[in-house]
Amino acid sequence: MSGALFRNVAADTARLIRRNAAAEIKQLQSRPDFRAPQLLGRAKETGISLPSSPSGLCSSAKVxxxxxxxxxxxxxxxxxxxVTSSIIYIAADLSSQIISKKSSESYDMLRTARMGGYGLLVLGPTLHYWFNFMSRLFPKQDLITTFKKMAMGQTIYGPIMTVVFFSLNATLQGESxxxxxxxxxxxxxxxxxxxxMYWPICDFITFRFFPVHLQPLVSNSFSYLWTIYMTYKPAVISAETPLYLLSYLAHCHSM
Known part of the structure; x- marks a missing residue:
């Protein structure tokens, strides 16, 4: 009985100490002469875990x-x-095949592998460098700058990548x-x-509202949606669909 009482008193005392220590830490954070080492030392003494960097003390950790x-x-x-680009294009290709293929047809895994390889080895790296180049050339994100970036993509990057994609895919399929x-x-x-009618809107959103390090992810996500839309479009589905559909759905827009 006395042992249980002693344990309860000890637990309550420990909770009270931690609560007081946490309140003291908050007061330290609000002081102009706040020092991270002092805070970390007090935290270790009281058993309170804190982020390792000072910047993490003022914001919630991303988990x-x-x-x-x-x-x-x-x-x-x-x-x-x-890798992100490769995964998205693999998913886009498989989704388009699921929607467009007949029940008796099998999946064209070689086509899917080509799309994944293209995203991994060609599109992903070039998107990174292109978006960073645009950010250095036009560092602002105002309306006029956004239209400049869109124009550069429509006239330079988009056409080049479309030609590269057509040529590479045709070569891999053994064409002369x-x-x-x-x-x-x-x-x-x-x-x-x-x-x-689709990609200029997507590019406007990408350039205007997202930081440069997330722009390739946003652009690839729009590509996935475009794949699904074009798969439903009867005029596009033809014998050329495996190459033709997946070429312009992601590579002819401005980056």
């Missing part, structure tokens, strides 16, 4: 997958954005040089026009 991902985007930007040229002449211009 979970989102916090981990944001940390990776900043610490390893190229590989993180490349003359076949690739014929495909470019036939498909590039229509591909550019098909996204003209």
């Amino acid at each position: 979970g997958f989102v916090g981990w991902y944001l940390g990776m985007v900043k610490s390893r930007p190229v590989i993180t954005k490349s 040089g003359s076949d690739i040229v014929a495909r470019l002449k036939r498909d590039v211009i229509p591909a550019m026009f098909n996204g003209v």
Whole structure:
């Protein structure tokens, strides 16, 4: 009986000490001469866990997958954005196949692998460098600057990446040089026009409202939605869909 009473008194005393220590720490944070080492020393004495960096003391710590991902985007930007792009394009290709294929048809995993490889090795890295280049060239995010970035993408990056995508995919499918040229002449211009009502809006949102380190993720997310939309569009679904659809859905818009 006395032992239980002693334990209860000890527990209550410990809680009271921690509560008083936490209140003292808050007072220290509000003082102009606040010092992080002093706060950390008091925290260790009272058993209160605190963030390791001073900046973390004034804001809630980011936890979970989102916090981990944001940390990776900043610490390893190229590989993180490349893997993200690859995953999104794999998901987009599989989704388009699920929607468009007949029940008797099997999945074209080679096509999916091509899309994933393109996102990992080509699109992801170039998106990173393009968006950073645009941010350095036009550092502001006002309305006029946003339209300048959109124009640069529509006239430079978008057309180049569309040609690269068509050419690379055709090469991987074993087409000859003359076949690739014929495909470019036939498909590039229509591909550019098909996204003209969608991608400028997406690019405006991306450039205007998101920081540069998240712009590739936002752009790729819009690409996924565009894939689903174009899969439902009967005029686009044809024998050329595996290459033609997935070319302009993500690469002919401004970046």
